[in-house]
Amino acid sequence: MKKYIYYCFAIFLIFQGASLKAENTFWISNVPPKDADKKIQPFGMHKISSVPGNGKRGVFHIIQWIRAGTLPGESEYLTGPPSVNARVHLLSPENKLIDCEFEKGTIIYNGNLEGFYNLYLTKKYVSGDTLHIISAKAERLSHKCQNGHKHVLANLQPKDLKSHIPYEVIRNRLPREDFHTFIQSGDKVTFKLNLNGTPVSGSKVKLITQTGWAKLAESDKNGEVTFQIPEDYFSTLSEFEKQKIFNFLIVSEHDITENGEFDGSSYKRVRYTATFSESYIPSKMMYSSAVWAMIVFVFALSLAAVAVFYYRERKKVPYREVTFNE
Amino acid sequence: MNRISDYINFSNISRFRFYFQLAAFLVLIYGGYYFIHISDQIPTFACPYNQGSAGTCFLISLQHRLHTTWSSLFSWRGIALLNGIVVFFILFIFFNKAWCGYICPLGTIQDWITGLRKKTGVRFSKYDELTFKHLKKIKYILLILLILIPLGMSNSLFGLPKFSHDLSAPFCQVCPGRTVLPLFSGDTSQFAVDFSSGTTIIMSTLGLIVTGLFITGSFVKKRFFCFFCPMSALQYIFSKASLLRLTKDGSKCTRCGNCHRVCDVGIKEIADDIESKNIVRDDCMMCFKCVEACPENDCLKVSILTMPVFTSTEKGFFKRFNVTEKSEVTGWEK
Numbered sequence: 001m002k003k004y005i006y007y008c009f010a011i012f013l014i015f016q017g018a019s020l021k022a023e024n025t026f027w028i029s030n031v032p033p034k035d036a037d038k039k040i041q042p043f044g045m046h047k048i049s050s051v052p053g054n055g056k057r058g059v060f061h062i063i064q065w066i067r068a069g070t071l072p073g074e075s076e077y078l079t080g081p082p083s084v085n086a087r088v089h090l091l092s093p094e095n096k097l098i099d100c101e102f103e104k105g106t107i108i109y110n111g112n113l114e115g116f117y118n119l120y121l122t123k124k125y126v127s128g129d130t131l132h133i134i135s136a137k138a139e140r141l142s143h144k145c146q147n148g149h150k151h152v153l154a155n156l157q158p159k160d161l162k163s164h165i166p167y168e169v170i171r172n173r174l175p176r177e178d179f180h181t182f183i184q185s186g187d188k189v190t191f192k193l194n195l196n197g198t199p200v201s202g203s204k205v206k207l208i209t210q211t212g213w214a215k216l217a218e219s220d221k222n223g224e225v226t227f228q229i230p231e232d233y234f235s236t237l238s239e240f241e242k243q244k245i246f247n248f249l250i251v252s253e254h255d256i257t258e259n260g261e262f263d264g265s266s267y268k269r270v271r272y273t274a275t276f277s278e279s280y281i282p283s284k285m286m287y288s289s290a291v292w293a294m295i296v297f298v299f300a301l302s303l304a305a306v307a308v309f310y311y312r313e314r315k316k317v318p319y320r321e322v323t324f325n326e
Numbered sequence: 327m328n329r330i331s332d333y334i335n336f337s338n339i340s341r342f343r344f345y346f347q348l349a350a351f352l353v354l355i356y357g358g359y360y361f362i363h364i365s366d367q368i369p370t371f372a373c374p375y376n377q378g379s380a381g382t383c384f385l386i387s388l389q390h391r392l393h394t395t396w397s398s399l400f401s402w403r404g405i406a407l408l409n410g411i412v413v414f415f416i417l418f419i420f421f422n423k424a425w426c427g428y429i430c431p432l433g434t435i436q437d438w439i440t441g442l443r444k445k446t447g448v449r450f451s452k453y454d455e456l457t458f459k460h461l462k463k464i465k466y467i468l469l470i471l472l473i474l475i476p477l478g479m480s481n482s483l484f485g486l487p488k489f490s491h492d493l494s495a496p497f498c499q500v501c502p503g504r505t506v507l508p509l510f511s512g513d514t515s516q517f518a519v520d521f522s523s524g525t526t527i528i529m530s531t532l533g534l535i536v537t538g539l540f541i542t543g544s545f546v547k548k549r550f551f552c553f554f555c556p557m558s559a560l561q562y563i564f565s566k567a568s569l570l571r572l573t574k575d576g577s578k579c580t581r582c583g584n585c586h587r588v589c590d591v592g593i594k595e596i597a598d599d600i601e602s603k604n605i606v607r608d609d610c611m612m613c614f615k616c617v618e619a620c621p622e623n624d625c626l627k628v629s630i631l632t633m634p635v636f637t638s639t640e641k642g643f644f645k646r647f648n649v650t651e652k653s654e655v656t657g658w659e660k
Contacts, residue, residue, distance in 0.1 A: 145390070148406065287526075288518035293534050296519065300538025308451070308546050 026068045026078070027249055027275040028107070028119055028138035033065065033077045046143045046179075048245055048279070050111060062111035062140055064119060072247040072277070073210045078105035089164050091118040093142070093155040111142040114179075115155020120165055126265035131258075134273040135165050143179040153178075162197035167272035169193060169205075169250050172224070185231040185283040191276065192224050193252055199223025203254045209280075210246035219252075233282045250276040334635065336642040339618050343428060347437065350429040354380050355510050367413040369421075369561060370430040371503040378511045383503070384414045385472065385557055389495045392476040399477075415564055422568035423561055426552060426611035432503045433552060433611065439544040440590075451547045452592050461553060462609060469556035472497040492525035497556060499529040502540035548590040552611055562608040571629050572612060576600030578625040585616035585626065618646055 030049035032040045040063055041047040051061045069075035088107060090100045093115025100109035100119075107119060122135040141156075156177065158170050172190040174181060183189060193200045201218075205225045208214045211232040219225045229248060254272045261267070353362060354372045357380025364372070364381035372381040391407045392399070399407070418425065426433050443450065453461060475496040478489045498504050508516050519534065520526040543550030552558055579600050586597035591609045596616055599605065605626070606612065617626040620638035628636040 145393070284520075284522070285515075287522045288515070288520050288530075290514065290518050292519040293517050293530075296531050296534040297517070297538045300535040301542050302538075304539050304542035305545075308542065312451075 025070050025251060025273065025275060026066055026121065026123075026134065027072075027075070027136045027277045028121060029065045029067045029072075029075070029077075029247055029277060030062075030138065030140055030279060031065075031245060031247055032063075043245065046141065049140070050142075051108075060111055061108050062117065062142065063106055063108045064138060064140065066105045066107070066121060066136070070208055070249065070251060071212050072208060072249045073212060086121060086123045089120040089122070089161060091120075091159055091161055093117060093152075095159055097161075111140070113155075114143055114147050114152035116141050116159065118159055118161065120161060122165065124262060126262050126267050129266075129268040131260065131262050131267040131270045132273065133166060133270060134275075135167060136275045136277070137165070137169060138277045139171065141179070145179070149179055158192075160194055160197065162194065165274075167193070167195050167200075167252075167254055167274045169252055169274045169276035171276065171278060183229060183278060183280040185229050185233070185280060186285065187280075188226055188228045189278075190224050190226040191250055192222070193219045193254070193274070194223065195254060195272065200254055203252055205250060205252040208249045208251065210248065229280050231283055231286065235282065235286065245279050245281055247277050248280055250274075250278075331634075331637075335637050335639045336645050338646050339614050339636065343613060344437075346428050347434040351431045351434045354429070354431050355507065357381075365413060365417060367410050367417065369414055369418040370425045370557065371432045371501070371507070373431075373498075373501075373503045373507040375498070375504045375516050376508040376511050377513060379507075383557070384410070385501075385560075386495050386498050389472060389476045389497060392473060393479050393494060394477075395480045398480075415567075418561060418564055419568050420570065422565055422570040422612055423558070423606060423610055424570060424612040425561065426555075426558060427613035430557075430611075431507055433549065435506060436544040436549050436551060437590075439541070440548050443545050448546070453547075455594065458592060458594075464554045465556050465559040465608075468497065468554065469559045472556050490523070490525045492523050493529065496529070500533045500536050502533075502537045502551060505533055505537045506540070548592075549611065552591060553609060558611070559608060565606055565608075566604065569631050570612070571604060571632075572606050572610070572614070572617070573603050573627045573629060574599070574605040575625050575627070576602075578622045580622060582621065584619040584621065588615045588619040590615065619643065 032042050032049060036042070037051075039051050041050050041052075049063055051063060066078045067075035068078055088100060088102045090098050090107075090109055092098045093113045098109070100107050107121075109117065109119075111117065117140045119138050119140065120135055122133065124131065124133050126132070156173065156179070158173060160168050160170055162168065170192040172192060174183070174187060174189065191205065193203050193205065199219075200223045201221045203219045203223075204216060205219060206214055206216045207227040207229075209230060209232045213230050213232050215227060217225045217227065233244065233246065235244075252274050254274075256270050256272075257268065258270045259266070259268055260270075354368075354370075355376060356378045357364070358376075358378040362380040366382040366387050367384045368381040369384055372379050372383050374382045374386055387410050388407075391403070391410060394403055398404075421429070440450070474483060475489060475493055477483060478486065479491055479493060480488065482488055493499075505516050508514070517534075518530065520530040540551050574596070576599070579597075581597060581600070583597045586592070586594050589596060590613060591611065593607050593609055595602075595607055596605055596610075612628075614628055614636060617628055617636055617638045620626045621640050621643040623639050624637055626638040627634050
């Protein structure tokens with residue numbers, strides 16, 4: 001009986017997922033492929049996907065990859081030349097559009113400014129009577145503690161690019177988020193959906209984790225949707241890999257009826273697809289043990305107490321009556 | 327004016343201290359929840375691992391700022407470090423080492439544990455003179471390590487390979503404040519062994535061992551941890567420039583030894599030294615119990631900018647220690 005319930009649940013999940021199609025979905029990843037150049041940092045909160053510059057003060061570059069598919073763990077790294085209609089926009093932490101190199105499925109840019117870089121890749125095409133506008137977005141935090149914190153705190157705030165990206169997913173910041181915050185499994189993350197700068201309610205949004213766990217939700221009246229990042233990686237005790245970094249993917253679609261023409265093809269409706277990718281790490285809780293802590297603490301406490309007791313016992317001088325020989 | 331000074335001089339400073347410590351504890355532990363933020367360079371254990379902390383202990387800020395390359399340290403980053411030291415100094419200058427005796431939450435906890443010990447009737451321990459001399463060096467060793475380890479994470483020291491980044495803020499990882507203080511906000515997350523890496527296992531285990539020793543130690547020895555505290559060592563460097571002072575007039579001292587006997591830390595020089603005017607030592611936490619216990623008029627004096635605020639008096643001594651004109655216990659008369 002239990003088995004059938006699981007089957008029904010699995011079928012339900014598949015149908016839920018099917019409502020957001022994977023076709024032509026691409027996204028931007030900051031996790032390097034296995035065969036990436038060894039100069040590219042595969043780990044580290046502020047180092048991942050960066051290439052150190054020459055010298056200690058040299059310009060360092062951030063490199064990100066275009067990947068196709070809706071399963072972050074299995075999405076293919078695109079290596080070919082960019083599509084004709086694909087366009088890249090890069091918004092600096094200072095909210096200015098800046099240049100980047102876009103070739104062979106990778107986007108490379110100078111990452112020396114403090115704060116979040118917003119990287120966008122958009123593609124338009126007509127299929128049937130529908131104009132598809134697909135936009136992929138990724139945020140990349142660039143930070144060096146030696147540059148200070150307080151004066152660049154404003155660069156952590158979420159930004160949008162409504163002038164170029166009609167449908168956009170914006171990640172709200174976590175409470176107390178700072179330059180050293182990494183999204184962890186267990187965190188509740190809220191995303192906002194904007195269509196031409198206005199929040200959209202009732203849009204379907206799907207979160208897919210590295211291992212393929214997915215959840216479908218709808219945006220509320222403020223255009224917001226909140227997901228709790230699931231714990232989908234469980235290490236063994238011998239595997240000390242706090243720095244393991246995964247990607248999760250947000251996919252959202254929104255349809256509107258609109259007649260028009262694009263590249264000589266006419267369309268009757270527009271389908272906006274927005275993807276947003278971000279990194280997350282396994283929960284630190286998984287690596288911490290309160291039981292072991294209690295064992296160590298009680299052991300140290302008891303050992304010290306016993307040591308003090310025996311030290312005092314040893315120092316005790318037995319009573320000796322002094323008698324005077326008159 | 328004389329009436330005010332008499333009122334202070336005859337008052338029970340220990341009782342005042344108890345309530346002052348309680349207030350300071352509440353502000354430093356829960357102040358953050360009420361948007362109180364004193365500074366990021368507080369000269370006492372305002373532990374940032376505690377979410378409600380009303381500020382940040384200078385030691386974590388110092389370690390964090392020293393985690394940098396030599397070239398950065400001797401550039402504008404060095405200015406940030408100097409700026410931190412200046413803020414620390416400005417905060418420190420008003421209270422001197424009374425930050426330890428009156429404000430430090432970890433010190434307050436130790437005093438509470440001592441109170442518990444008194445209630446249970448367990449006797450306290452004191453170090454003998456030689457042990458005292460040897461152990462007092464530990465806080466300086468910890469201070470040096472606290473400076474060198476963060477530097478060694480970004481630079482190669484003495485040809486050694488760079489230390490693991492998991493050693494970040496090394497003193498904080500072994501400080502009992504990190505494990506104990508967040509418990510008062512209901513946060514038990516620091517009370518854990520971190521299995522993320524070999525370094526974190528060692529450091530978090532060491533932190534818990536120190537916490538165990540802290541609890542037992544504080545139970546049998548007054549202000550047990552203060553003796554090893556690198557903050558105390560750092561404060562002493564600036565102590566002579568402070569506005570709050572504890573002075574002694576050696577000519578009035580009868581070497582009765584009361585001051586040494588009541589000293590929680592067990593500083594002997596306060597009784598023996600009749601030459602020095604400034605009597606603050608590196609282990610002193612300026613609790614002023616010595617002034618309270620001194621029966622000689624004007625022998626020990628607490629002053630701010632040479633203006634006396636609390637002075638030892640014969641009358642105050644007898645009042646505080648409840649010694650009447652005729653002692654009911656001994657039968658002696660005065």
